[in-house]
Amino acid sequence: MNDEPKSISIKDIAEALNISIGTVDRALHGRRGVSEKTKTRVLKTAEQMGYKPNLAAQALKLNRRISIGVVLPKHISYFFDPLRAGIRAAAGAAMGSQISLEFHEYPRIGSGDIEALEAAHARKYDGLIFLPGDIQRFSPLIRKISRSGTPMMCVGSDAPDTGRIGSVSAHAYISGSIAAELLAHKLPRKANVAILTGELSTLDHAEKLSGFAATLAIQAPHLTLMPTLEGHEKPKEAYRQALTLMRQKDRPEGLYLSTANSIAVIEALEELGLLGKVQVVATDLFQDLATLIKSNKILATLYQRPFTQGKVAFENLVAYLTRGNLESPVVQLAPHIVLRSNLPLFASRISETDEGEPESDSLE
Amino acid sequence: MNDEPKSISIKDIAEALNISIGTVDRALHGRRGVSEKTKTRVLKTAEQMGYKPNLAAQALKLNRRISIGVVLPKHISYFFDPLRAGIRAAAGAAMGSQISLEFHEYPRIGSGDIEALEAAHARKYDGLIFLPGDIQRFSPLIRKISRSGTPMMCVGSDAPDTGRIGSVSAHAYISGSIAAELLAHKLPRKANVAILTGELSTLDHAEKLSGFAATLAIQAPHLTLMPTLEGHEKPKEAYRQALTLMRQKDRPEGLYLSTANSIAVIEALEELGLLGKVQVVATDLFQDLATLIKSNKILATLYQRPFTQGKVAFENLVAYLTRGNLESPVVQLAPHIVLRSNLPLFASRISETDEGEPESDSLE
DNA sequence: TTGAAAGCGCTACCAA
């Protein structure tokens, strides 16, 4: 129970000490021009009186109009659209909405990403939210921009040791781990399982694979992990790989789709009449996947909570910009395990299946 | 891309229209004392110029020191302690922390709850956060306090049709539904399953039971739901019921513990040598449960995210108090499905197993 | 080293 009949201000402190409010302000903020003696006196009485700065007044006076640039790909829209929405929501709720937001977009990871980030940097925002794509290519740029004084906040993935101030993402290793455990529960006897992995971010996919493999080894030694199929950036490629995989005689009975192109793989399964016979754990959530879960065609999907990622990334960046530090710089969200039973809870967050790859080879 | 070189104020609008800022303010807020004509003119130019109120200035001027009372039980601490922590965290992050918080506690649901709420009401807070216990007993009081003008925010459960402004809880029906689906996945053949339900809140437990039963019927017709064991408020009672249940010849192979006394049931299972042989889905998360999950003794637990519940309840109450309305009054969170694989993600949120029932009959 | 005072954008009150 904290009883403060009325909040006390620097004026109260000034009066109690018979000094001016200017001096109190200087002492409180450790600015130069105060004698050590008065400074400690002020600090002590402030403590005693339970002084807390009035943030409204502070904000009003300083009236710093924070500008934030957001650099994210268009594709995959069912992931990045809600992520952007989360950023917008957080910005709307933030004090004053005095914060200006600008969104920069590029087609997809690996195509125009570096350029977009450089362009954004040129606009000299107070802070930057961005997706670190291919770490190898991004790292030098992140380091450069960070050193130039612009706080960088990673979202969707992380880029450690680059000077970025923090990151928000779904826990990739544990995503893989969950997928393995779910498959293990559904496949009680000896069987093969496989992982199909892909774009988004190299780092995250490596992590997911690690988690998947490690958990299989520990919790489900009866399941054998087949050679990983990786690097299909395009649906058609994913489709072909899936067909080949599922036609071989030791075909897997469980599949972990950590890729964005899960629909292409699903189509391959359907064509072979294996949909519903093979246990599938997918990633992310969109309309077509929801339908498949509802009809028991796939077991589960691991929802990476893009909306929350955007929201938290924004909040943390603003916290850093205003308060100057971050209590937990690296946030790794718990992915939601979406099954048939809890699917309705995510209905409001489901977006259309991503259409758009006009320039790539589409799936028929 | 929104470019606003500098944010515009009511002064700008006033100058543009050659009127005083007082008039602009009146028009903008629909206060009386403005002609319809000037009002529409102001509204239109405000729209055109893209006026957004400076919330800092507004807050500074109004300087309303919002007071919020929180009325929650001590027991069960592993649920209500993090819930309180969530409220505190949200209060700390809120603009100015100009909001005063007071916590009221009572031993447990049904013992001193009504009295505590009445006592809190007597302190005339601007808003109240509380757990609606037994709906039958609470409803009249909630209605009364609401009508007296104090906004009431339910947390942990809901109390519909009482005049409360909103609620935050885990989705009880879907919790039951998830439990059924998890058991169905692990028990592929004909078997009996049972639910042990208990205190917390009557409404929620009925909901969990509904979800469990309905999902069993639809998704797992091969599983038979045995008569529900309900109403054991005390560990010893839960323990006895569990012993009796598991000793009968058609004993269940799957158990859903929607009760707070899961540990007592677990002890019964252990005694009978059934721990690990019977599939168990529990509720909430605390140290002993975490240990059991880690060692594969129980399948999963449904984490009701008390911290988040507290945080959201506070944020929504404050939003209501300041902005006057709520976009989504009833929030039903998706419970986290905690398995062995994703347990580490929740480690930081795990509290000690609740000890405290000095006055009740303890378990040996 | 310290004091005095202006002013951030807004609300509310009093006067016209």
Added chain:
DNA sequence: TTGGTAGCGCTTTCAA
């Protein structure tokens, strides 16, 4: 129906 103005708590500049 309108205009004018004090002042919320803070930062900052200019004088002393």
